Structures are given as structure tokens and as C-alpha cells.
Amino acid sequence: MDFDFTEEQTLALESWNRLLERDVAPKVAPFRDTFIDKAAARELLAITGEYGVGTGWVPEEDGGIGLDFVTSGLLYEALARVSPDLAGLAFVNEGAALKIQRLGTPEQKEKYLPGLLAGELIGCSAISEPGAGSDVPSMSARAEKDGDVYRLYGEKQWISNASLADLVVTVVRTGEKEFSMFLLDREKHAFSVREVDKLGLNGWSLGQIFLDGVTVTDADRLGPAGEGLRESMKGFERSRCFISLVALGISRAAIDDAIAYAAERKAFGKPIAGHQLVQDMVAEMATLHDASQLLVYRALSLLDKGGKHNCEAAIAKSFTTESVQRITSLAIQVYGAAGIARENGVERHFRNARMLTIPDGTTQINRLVIGRELLGVNAFR
Ligand SMILES: Cc1cc2nc3c(=O)[nH]c(=O)nc-3n(C[C@H](O)[C@H](O)[C@H](O)COP(=O)(O)OP(=O)(O)OC[C@H]3O[C@@H](n4cnc5c(N)ncnc54)[C@H](O)[C@@H]3O)c2cc1C
Known part of the structure; x- marks a missing residue:
């Protein structure tokens, strides 16, 4: 190795x-x-x-x-x-x-x-809905045929970049069990957007997209008719690795902050870095971070070799995004009360980390992916 x-x-x-x-x-x-x-x-x-x-x-x-x-x-x-x-x-x-x-x-x-x-145009992918998150095929946004055009109705929810997007790649129902992907262009399609006020990652736009009869034609379809759902499910290995990389970046920042603070803050006559239980917290943070990093790098290097690596990407995503919860919580603990003050910034790592166990398969959904790969049984339904 x-x-x-x-x-x-x-x-x-x-x-x-x-x-x-x-x-x-x-x-x-x-x-x-x-x-x-x-x-x-x-x-x-x-x-x-x-x-x-x-x-x-x-x-x-x-x-x-x-x-x-x-x-x-x-x-x-x-x-x-x-x-x-x-x-x-x-x-x-x-x-x-x-x-x-x-x-x-x-x-x-x-x-x-x-x-x-x-970077002149900004895009987003709108799949989730208020009533359909993990269970993507239960989506209700739909395209209704009207002569030569389609009218799109429905609501997309939790869409990253929604407020900024010039282009929206969306998937809607085009039949009872059929879904198609459409490309919406803000210049020509009348969709509306509402930004959601949220816990963390507040520099990252996340919003709702409303489709109230948006008119599209076959020329706006992306990919083959009826293949929208299958196509949108491709790329999960990549996106699970990506969310894991965000978790690694947040972990690193939290550990760096905790180490710097421990060197400077004094209690009982010496820097807290010299107290054994503070060292224990930093050691736990570093161990979780390194284990996370190895899992993510393994998944990425397998993707470079080609083939399907759903299990390794799901292991990396679930472990890394759960570990970053503990790492950022320990960073606050190292800071003591200073950790909860907005002005010191360390609580932001915690709020940002908390967002990551949800997108691109919640921890539970990723565990079901791992279980399906290892046991050969689909426990989703
Ligand atoms: C930061 C962020 C960015 C996002 N960006 C996008 C985006 O760009 N585009 C987009 O389309 N969506 C995006 N999403 C939405 C995301 O994909 C969904 O939130 C996610 O799929 C989960 O759906 P849900 O929130 O409706 O939860 P639900 O599916 O309602 O799940 C609720 C709870 O039930 C559990 N659960 C559900 N089904 C099962 C099961 N079978 N077994 C066990 N437990 C189960 C879940 O794990 C969870 O704990 C984003 C979300 C976040 C937080």
C-alpha cells in the first residue's frame, strides 16, 4: 500500500x-x-x-x-x-x-x-421535494403535456444554489412510473425561488424552487425521455465522497482551532494543552479525522481505478459525516464557554458539520446501501 x-x-x-x-x-x-x-x-x-x-x-x-x-x-x-x-x-x-x-x-x-x-453561469440540481427526500421515486412534481409543450407543476425543496442558479437541472414525473430530466433556464423559464433560513453552512444557498406551470418543450429535456430518475441517481459515489471531503475540511479547521486555543489558554497555572484530559480530546479528534481521511482517500482512489464502489463511498460518507459531529463538538469543549460565542467562530464548525449527515443519502440511507452491498438484500422498502 x-x-x-x-x-x-x-x-x-x-x-x-x-x-x-x-x-x-x-x-x-x-x-x-x-x-x-x-x-x-x-x-x-x-x-x-x-x-x-x-x-x-x-x-x-x-x-x-x-x-x-x-x-x-x-x-x-x-x-x-x-x-x-x-x-x-x-x-x-x-x-x-x-x-x-x-x-x-x-x-x-x-x-x-x-x-x-x-463561473459566468451558475447551476443546480433539483430533485428533492417537501414530500420526497430519501424516497426519490415518490416525487410528485410533474410535466403535463399541452399540445407541443409541457407544463411543469410542483415544488423542489432543499436545493443547493437555488437562489443563485441561472440553470436548474430538474427531474419530474412524466408518467406513472416515468421521470424525465429538464433543463430550466432562468432567462426563459418562469420558476420562482425562496431561500431557506437554516442552521449552518449559511454561505451555501439552499432553497425551494416553485414550478407553477413552467412551460418547457422537448428541446429543454436533458437526456432520453423517461430516463430522468435513473440518470439522476448516477454519480452518488462522487457526491458522497464530496460531502465527506467537506466534512474533512471542517474537521481540520476545528482541530487547528482547538490546538491553537489549547496552547494559548491557561488554567491551573499552565496552558490547557498540558492537561492530560485536554490532550485526550485532541487525540480523539485527530484519530477520528485520520480514520475519516483514509476512508475518503480509499473511496476516491477506487473511483480512479474505475468500476462501482457504492459500498466504499457510503462507508466514507457515513463515517466521516458522523465523526465530524464529534470532532466539532470536542473543539467547542476545548474552548469551554468561549466555544459557544459566535464571535469566536468555533461554534460555526459545529453548525456546519451538523448539516452533512443529511444530503446525498442520510447516514441511515448510506448504512442501508452498505447493508445491501454486503448482505445482498435490499432493505429500503
Ligand atoms: C446541505 C444540504 C444540501 C442539499 N442539496 C440538495 C440539492 O442540491 N438537490 C436536491 O435535490 N436535494 C438536496 N438536498 C436534500 C437532500 O437530498 C435530502 O434532504 C435527503 O435526501 C433526505 O431527505 P429528507 O430531508 O426529506 O429526509 P427524509 O427522507 O424524510 O428522512 C427523514 C428521516 O428518516 C430516515 N429514513 C428515511 N427513509 C428511511 C429508511 N428506508 N430506513 C431508515 N431510515 C429512513 C432518514 O435517514 C432521516 O433520518 C440537500 C440537503 C441538505 C441538508
């Missing part, structure tokens, strides 16, 4: 960290508890995209950077330490670009891909 990164990966990460410190951190700092506005989002995506963050998984022939999973993962992880919110914005944008790259007609690709990859 080789635990070393390649020379290219090490160099890419070093120069990315320098750029993060110099160009990204100061610009994203105002957006820790309010969502990154559109002008800032465009500016930041243009910077990250050049380095392959938000563009890395799109092949070079389609205008992306074409990075392997491990390299791209390392860059996302480093970004999430600085801003998990911007990592989310870039990843969700990249997800929309990937769907267009994979399923779009030549016209759709030509019209939208360059803008998405340059």
Missing part, C-alpha cells in the same frame, strides 16, 4: 493552498453566515475553476480540467477547510455541468457548458 501522493498531486495542493490563502480566503470571509451573493460567486468560481475546483471532473475535450478523483478531492478538501460553503457552491455547479456534459445535446452543451465552467 502506498500512502504517498504523487509529485503532481503534492505540487497541485501546495500551489492551491497558496492561492486559497492569498486570493480566496479574503474574498470569501464576509460570507460565513450569509450566502455568497451572485457577483461574489461568479468571481470566486472563476478563480477556483482555473485550478480545477468546479471544473476538474469535466473532461478536457468538453472544456474542463479533467483531474483524477484523488487530486480533485484534495483540492476540494483544502477549499472546505477555508470555506465549506464555497466548496458546496463549486461542487453543485460542477454537478450541473457534468449532467449537461454527459447528457446534453450539442446545442445544449455549446450554449451552457462554457459559461458554467467559467
Whole structure:
């Protein structure tokens, strides 16, 4: 087993960290508890995209950077330490670009891909609904045929980038057991959006999208008719690894903060870093972080080798996102009362971490994926 990164990966990460410190951190700092506005989002995506963050998984022939999973993962992880919110914005944008790259007609690709990859356009993927989250096939948003056009009705909920999106990749019911994907363009389709006020990741826009008779045609369909659900379920291994990378970034930031505070805060005549039970907390945080990191890197390197790795991605996602709860809670404990004060920032790691056990398969759903892979029995229904 080789635990070393390649020379290219090490160099890419070093120069990315320098750029993060110099160009990204100061610009994203105002957006820790309010969502990154559109002008800032465009500016930041243009910077990250050049380095392959938000563009890395799109092949070079389609205008992306074409990075392997491990390299791209390392860059996302480093970004999430600085801003998990911007990592989310870039990843969700990249997800929309990937769907267009994979399923779009030549016209759709030509019209939208360059803008998405340059950060000029912002995309999102709208699948979840108020009544259908884990149980995606129970969705009720629908397309009704009306002569040559369709009218879309329904509501999408918990949609990342909703307030910013120029483009919405959505899936709606087109028959009793049939679903299709449509590409909604804010310039031409009259959907409306409402931002949701939430616990954490407040730089990361999350909202509702209302479809009140939005008119679309066959030219707005993305991919084959009736394949929308199947297509939207592809890519979960990638997105589960991504949420795990966000958890790693938040864990790292919380551990760094706890270590720095422990060196400076004094109790009983010495820095608290010298008290054995404080060391125990830091040791537990570091152990959970390292175990999480190994699971995520394993999943990413398996994805680089090809084939299906649902089980490893689900193990990484469930372990990492549960571990980050404990890590960020311990960081608050190391700070004592100073940990709960908004002005010190450490409580934000905890609120941000709490968001991660839900998207891209809750912990329970990921455990069912692991169980299905190991036992060969589907316990979902
Ligand atoms: C930060 C964030 C970003 C998101 N971004 C997007 C996005 O961009 N696009 C999008 O479409 N959606 C997005 N979502 C929505 C997300 O995909 C759903 O929240 C998720 O699938 C869970 O659905 P739900 O919230 O409706 O919970 P429910 O499905 O209602 O689950 C409620 C509880 O029941 C448990 N449960 C459900 N079914 C089972 C079962 N069979 N066995 C055991 N337990 C079960 C769940 O684990 C959970 O604890 C996002 C959510 C968050 C928090």
C-alpha cells in the first residue's frame, strides 16, 4: 500500500493552498453566515475553476480540467477547510455541468457548458421535494403535456444554489412510473425561488424552487425521455465522497482551532494543552479525522481505478459525516464557554458539520446501501 501522493498531486495542493490563502480566503470571509451573493460567486468560481475546483471532473475535450478523483478531492478538501460553503457552491455547479456534459445535446452543451465552467453561469440540481427526500421515486412534481409543450407543476425543496442558479437541472414525473430530466433556464423559464433560513453552512444557498406551470418543450429535456430518475441517481459515489471531503475540511479547521486555543489558554497555572484530559480530546479528534481521511482517500482512489464502489463511498460518507459531529463538538469543549460565542467562530464548525449527515443519502440511507452491498438484500422498502 502506498500512502504517498504523487509529485503532481503534492505540487497541485501546495500551489492551491497558496492561492486559497492569498486570493480566496479574503474574498470569501464576509460570507460565513450569509450566502455568497451572485457577483461574489461568479468571481470566486472563476478563480477556483482555473485550478480545477468546479471544473476538474469535466473532461478536457468538453472544456474542463479533467483531474483524477484523488487530486480533485484534495483540492476540494483544502477549499472546505477555508470555506465549506464555497466548496458546496463549486461542487453543485460542477454537478450541473457534468449532467449537461454527459447528457446534453450539442446545442445544449455549446450554449451552457462554457459559461458554467467559467463561473459566468451558475447551476443546480433539483430533485428533492417537501414530500420526497430519501424516497426519490415518490416525487410528485410533474410535466403535463399541452399540445407541443409541457407544463411543469410542483415544488423542489432543499436545493443547493437555488437562489443563485441561472440553470436548474430538474427531474419530474412524466408518467406513472416515468421521470424525465429538464433543463430550466432562468432567462426563459418562469420558476420562482425562496431561500431557506437554516442552521449552518449559511454561505451555501439552499432553497425551494416553485414550478407553477413552467412551460418547457422537448428541446429543454436533458437526456432520453423517461430516463430522468435513473440518470439522476448516477454519480452518488462522487457526491458522497464530496460531502465527506467537506466534512474533512471542517474537521481540520476545528482541530487547528482547538490546538491553537489549547496552547494559548491557561488554567491551573499552565496552558490547557498540558492537561492530560485536554490532550485526550485532541487525540480523539485527530484519530477520528485520520480514520475519516483514509476512508475518503480509499473511496476516491477506487473511483480512479474505475468500476462501482457504492459500498466504499457510503462507508466514507457515513463515517466521516458522523465523526465530524464529534470532532466539532470536542473543539467547542476545548474552548469551554468561549466555544459557544459566535464571535469566536468555533461554534460555526459545529453548525456546519451538523448539516452533512443529511444530503446525498442520510447516514441511515448510506448504512442501508452498505447493508445491501454486503448482505445482498435490499432493505429500503
Ligand atoms: C446541505 C444540504 C444540501 C442539499 N442539496 C440538495 C440539492 O442540491 N438537490 C436536491 O435535490 N436535494 C438536496 N438536498 C436534500 C437532500 O437530498 C435530502 O434532504 C435527503 O435526501 C433526505 O431527505 P429528507 O430531508 O426529506 O429526509 P427524509 O427522507 O424524510 O428522512 C427523514 C428521516 O428518516 C430516515 N429514513 C428515511 N427513509 C428511511 C429508511 N428506508 N430506513 C431508515 N431510515 C429512513 C432518514 O435517514 C432521516 O433520518 C440537500 C440537503 C441538505 C441538508
